[in-house]
Amino acid sequence: MKAELLIVGGTIVDPSTGRSGAGDVLVSQGRIVGVVEPGTAVEAERTLDAAGCYVSPGFIDIHTHIYEGVQEMGVAPDRVGIDQGVTTVVDAGSSGFANYEDFVKRSIEPSKSRVLAWLNISAPGLAEGRSELADLAKLDPKATLEVIERHRDSIIGIKARMSGSVVKTSGIRPLEIAKDTAREAGLPVMVHVGNAPPALGDVLDLLEAGDVVTHAFHGKAGGILDADGSLIPQAAAALERGVLFDVGHGSSSFSFDTMIKAKELGIHPYSISTDLYLVNLVEGPVYSQAITMTKLLALGYTLEEVIAWATSAPAKVLGLETEIGTLKEGSEADITIFRIEEEPVLLKDAEGKTIAYNQQLIPQYTIRAGEIYSCST
Ligand SMILES: [Zn+2]
Numbered sequence: 001m002k003a004e005l006l007i008v009g010g011t012i013v014d015p016s017t018g019r020s021g022a023g024d025v026l027v028s029q030g031r032i033v034g035v036v037e038p039g040t041a042v043e044a045e046r047t048l049d050a051a052g053c054y055v056s057p058g059f060i061d062i063h064t065h066i067y068e069g070v071q072e073m074g075v076a077p078d079r080v081g082i083d084q085g086v087t088t089v090v091d092a093g094s095s096g097f098a099n100y101e102d103f104v105k106r107s108i109e110p111s112k113s114r115v116l117a118w119l120n121i122s123a124p125g126l127a128e129g130r131s132e133l134a135d136l137a138k139l140d141p142k143a144t145l146e147v148i149e150r151h152r153d154s155i156i157g158i159k160a161r162m163s164g165s166v167v168k169t170s171g172i173r174p175l176e177i178a179k180d181t182a183r184e185a186g187l188p189v190m191v192h193v194g195n196a197p198p199a200l201g202d203v204l205d206l207l208e209a210g211d212v213v214t215h216a217f218h219g220k221a222g223g224i225l226d227a228d229g230s231l232i233p234q235a236a237a238a239l240e241r242g243v244l245f246d247v248g249h250g251s252s253s254f255s256f257d258t259m260i261k262a263k264e265l266g267i268h269p270y271s272i273s274t275d276l277y278l279v280n281l282v283e284g285p286v287y288s289q290a291i292t293m294t295k296l297l298a299l300g301y302t303l304e305e306v307i308a309w310a311t312s313a314p315a316k317v318l319g320l321e322t323e324i325g326t327l328k329e330g331s332e333a334d335i336t337i338f339r340i341e342e343e344p345v346l347l348k349d350a351e352g353k354t355i356a357y358n359q360q361l362i363p364q365y366t367i368r369a370g371e372i373y374s375c376s377t
């Protein structure tokens with residue numbers, strides 16, 4: 001067999017195919033050629049030694065803020081992308097139809113990471129403060145649809161942030177507009193949930209299969225669990241319909257208590273995203289998708305589950321499951337090589353609660369379309 005790049009000696013973990021265990025990965029022309037048994041004779045131009053490491057599909061983070069220089073808290077995509085073992089980073093509503101062309105120039109074109117976006121249903125996105133849905137005059141479905149049509153290659157859905165400080169007196173109306181627009185475009189919505197109003201139940205009732213609730217496991221009042229710790233009926237109904245619950249860690253939206261109670265009820269995240277922006281990247285408690293994944297390991301989820309929720313599951317959210325989030329032959333050669341370091345670590349949620357754990361998931365190399373990048377740790 002022949003390949004441009006051969007990744008040898010690693011342990012494969014690819015939930016999309018169910019393959020796990022020792023294996024070598026062959027890459028040519030930016031694509032996966034195959035995964036073979038260790039020791040298979042391969043003529044390779046370049047070999048990357050992955051001994052002691054895991055080799056998985058490239059991590060995908062569906063909630064980040066990467067409109068650097070315009071959104072106050074935005075960071076450069078590669079800082080939370082290839083630098084951290086993440087091959088695909090999705091901006092969650094930092095721009096809207098009024099500035100999406102600028103987002104393409106600043107954030108997509110210069111980046112080595114694959115950059116996609118949920119387009120904010122409000123014209124300026126988050127470029128003019130954080131109450132972008134308070135004035136309904138800023139929502140224009142026609143203009144939004146025009147921008148989507150021009151950028152089908154990078155816009156994968158519409159973002160609506162449905163919490164009190166964002167919508168003010170607009171109530172549930174911005175989400176109705178976002179849903180109508182998304183339906184017309186044939187795309188999902190990602191809804192940010194937080195403090196009411198609107199009430200979470202009213203938000204969930206508007207969502208359909210494939211729509212994403214980010215910050216689903218926050219620790220604020222009015223979340224998916226009621227005061228007795230039971231799942232609210234609208235959340236149960238939403239899950240039944242195929243609405244997807246995403247982590248969206250952020251500075252104030254990830255609670256170990258909520259996650260533990262939800263886990264006991266059999267409610268697990270569909271995808272692990274970070275809501276990374278400047279402050280929570282530099283000062284925590286988020287830091288990276290890898291650390292967020294480590295927190296899920298600490299809660300007792302298996303490596304297979306955690307990798308699935310950062311690879312094959314988010315690829316499905318994006319409608320790209322045949323291209324990324326997999327090591328299947330013919331797919332894009334987006335690969336993360338990481339190790340599990342056995343060392344004590346104190347993990348902190350967004351409520352100030354800590355959990356002591358004895359392992360850390362540490363990315364070593366990011367391979368994006370066949371190019372190798374070392375991760376900064
Ligand atoms: Zn966010």
